Amino acid sequence: MAGHIQDRWYKTETGPDSKPRRVKTDRYGTGKRYRARYIGPDGTEKSKSFPDKQKRLAEQWLNETAADMARGQYVDPRAGRITFRQFAEKWVATHTTEVNSREAAERRLRLHAYPYIGTRPLPSFQPGHIRTWLGELESAMPAASHRRIVFGTVSAAFSAALDDGLINKNPCKAKSVQVPKPSHTRVIPWTAHQVFGVRAALPEHLRATVDAASGCGLRQGEVFGLSEDELDYEGGWLAVGHQLKRIRGKFVFALPKRGKVRDVPLPADVADALKAHSEKHPPVKVTLPWRTPDGPPVTKSLLFTGSAGSHVRVSYFNDFMWKPALAAVGIIPEPREGERYASAPEHGMHALRHFYASVLLDAGENIRALSQYLGHADPGFTLRTYTHLMPSSEGRTRKALEAVYRAFRDHDHGPETAQ
Numbered sequence: 001m002a003g004h005i006q007d008r009w010y011k012t013e014t015g016p017d018s019k020p021r022r023v024k025t026d027r028y029g030t031g032k033r034y035r036a037r038y039i040g041p042d043g044t045e046k047s048k049s050f051p052d053k054q055k056r057l058a059e060q061w062l063n064e065t066a067a068d069m070a071r072g073q074y075v076d077p078r079a080g081r082i083t084f085r086q087f088a089e090k091w092v093a094t095h096t097t098e099v100n101s102r103e104a105a106e107r108r109l110r111l112h113a114y115p116y117i118g119t120r121p122l123p124s125f126q127p128g129h130i131r132t133w134l135g136e137l138e139s140a141m142p143a144a145s146h147r148r149i150v151f152g153t154v155s156a157a158f159s160a161a162l163d164d165g166l167i168n169k170n171p172c173k174a175k176s177v178q179v180p181k182p183s184h185t186r187v188i189p190w191t192a193h194q195v196f197g198v199r200a201a202l203p204e205h206l207r208a209t210v211d212a213a214s215g216c217g218l219r220q221g222e223v224f225g226l227s228e229d230e231l232d233y234e235g236g237w238l239a240v241g242h243q244l245k246r247i248r249g250k251f252v253f254a255l256p257k258r259g260k261v262r263d264v265p266l267p268a269d270v271a272d273a274l275k276a277h278s279e280k281h282p283p284v285k286v287t288l289p290w291r292t293p294d295g296p297p298v299t300k301s302l303l304f305t306g307s308a309g310s311h312v313r314v315s316y317f318n319d320f321m322w323k324p325a326l327a328a329v330g331i332i333p334e335p336r337e338g339e340r341y342a343s344a345p346e347h348g349m350h351a352l353r354h355f356y357a358s359v360l361l362d363a364g365e366n367i368r369a370l371s372q373y374l375g376h377a378d379p380g381f382t383l384r385t386y387t388h389l390m391p392s393s394e395g396r397t398r399k400a401l402e403a404v405y406r407a408f409r410d411h412d413h414g415p416e417t418a419q
Contacts (some may be wrong), residue, residue, distance in 0.1 A: 003038025003062050005055060034058045068168075082166060085118035088157040103247065105153050112137060112150045114272070122166050124291075125158075127174035131376060134180070147180040160287060186388055189358035190351050194329055201325035206317070208277035210306055212238075213352035215270035217374050220349040221245055224254055224312045227300040228283045231266065231274060232341060238266045240375065242300070244311055250293040251311055253300060258373040286311050321347065357382075361389045 009028045032049035036058040040046045046065075050058040092105045112293040116133045117125075134151065141147050155172035162170050171177070199210035212223045221243035230239040240262050245254045255261065283301040288311070290298045306312045323341040326332045332344045355372065360370050367390075371382035 003065075005058050005062070006035040006037060007055075008035055009033045009052070033341045038062060041069060043316050053393060082122050083119050084122060084157070085114045087161055087166065088113070088154075091157050091160045095130050108150045108153050109157070112141065113154050117154075122161055125167070126170045127171050127176050130171045130174070130177050132152075134177070139304060141292070144180045145182055148182055150233065151180055162244075180354050187354050187357075187385060188346075189298060189354045189389065190331075192355075194331060195352065195355055196361050197329035198322075198325045198331070201328035203321055204279075206304060206312070206321065209349075210352060211270045211273040213349055214355050215239070215267055215273075216264045217353050217356035218264075219243065219257065219353065219375075223349070224302070224304055224314065224317075225253060225300065228278065228303060228375075229301065231271075233266070233271050233275065236266045236268070236271070240263045240264060244288075246314060247293055250287045250289075252291060252293060252295060253298050254291045256375055257374075257375050260377065262372060262375050264373050274303065281305075284309055356388075358389050361386060 008031070010022045010026060011021050011025050012020050012022055033052040034050040035047055036050065037045055037047045048058075048061060050061075082088075088109050089106075092102060092109060116136055117129060120129065125339070134147070137147055137150065141150070151172065155170060158167065158170040158172055161167050195210065195214050199207050202210065209223050210227055212218050213220070216238050218238075218240065222240050225242050225244035226238075229239055232239070240256055240260075242253050243256050245252050245313050266405075281303075282307045283303050286300055286305070287297050287299040289295040302311060304312055306316075319341070323332065323344070326344060326347055327334045327341065331347050332342055335341050357370060357374065360373075367383050367386075368379045368384070371379040374382060376382045
């Protein structure tokens with residue numbers, strides 16, 4: 001038996017004959033009599049009290065606790081007082097160094113987990129509770145891809161609780177819990193007509209944003225954070241070293257997504273468009289905090305700015321510039337009077353990155369290079385996203401043989417030549 005059991009109704013003291021004897025304590029007859037105590041894996045003392053005549057139960061509890069520790073199934077007793085929300089709020093504040101990722105996780109839990117499972121104590125969770133929650137979540141969130149992300153965040157919180165010894169298993173990983181399946185919607189890239197049509201429909205001082213996005217594969221935040229020192233016109237390269245981000249309603253400069261600083265080839269026509277833009281709209285020095293709203297100030301000479309001479313307000317751009325341009329080309333419908341433009345997540349500025357990828361793949365660029373230019377963390381992700389846009393083997397065969405036959409026909413001047 002690990003630990004020991006304290007009898008709080010009796011104590012041992014030395015009698016007049018110098019021999020130990022048991023005497024009643026001031027607590028005799030009141031409260032729970034036995035206190036089982038042991039040292040937990042974290043080095044602190046744990047205890048549990050038992051009533052009179054239940055010393056055997058106290059011994060059994062200590063033995064079971066020792067066995068759980070030996071099997072690696074020990075659960076800290078204090079976990080019974082910790083709810084999922086109490087633990088998850090502390091976990092999400094420290095589980096990542098990326099501010100935006102932390103805020104996104106906090107928002108997912110607050111909106112889609114806490115209202116359903118937030119008040120339940122951690123050790124009480126069973127797979128059935130997760131299945132019930134997923135069923136309720138499906139009604140509130142039809143998109144399986146979104147539910148999958150929320151589920152992943154909840155499962156990660158339970159895994160952290162498991163690592164901390166607060167639970168002995170992750171209920172999200174039970175075989176009976178069906179993880180929401182990812183959606184397999186194919187990327188359908190825009191045509192060149194759509195790209196340049198949207199470009200022409202944008203305000204003149206922001207048209208070159210389309211060139212940076214569709215010609216270099218930049219994300220929206222990277223486009224609006226693009227500074228003149230990142231452009232190497234002579235060498236033909238564009239350095240993606242930072243982006244414009246919005247955190248808690250405030251804009252900051254920060255590293256690109258996942259910290260993927262990269263160099264991207266700068267095509268001559270795109271370089272000419274950016275040069276022409278800079279000549280007509282000279283870069284403006286803008287100072288913003290670095291990485292977090294309370295970070296150190298950093299100054300960048302931005303190529304694209306808003307009407308107030310500062311950085312572009314992304315939400316304003318999306319609602320009052322980008323969507324009207326989409327409607328002008330017929331990508332989304334014009335709204336009725338008094339209504340807002342329809343939501344079009346698949347036609348955001350990210351569509352220009354898809355166009356960039358489709359052009360490079362059609363030209364024969366390899367997946368690894370494309371993944372590097374796009375700033376993806378894994379070429380496998382690039383392959384899964386764009387594999388359907390890659391030229392098929394039969395297509396490559398046709399092109400190769402057609403090139404050979406075309407070259408032969410061009411040099412064949414008839415049978416007389418052979419003589």
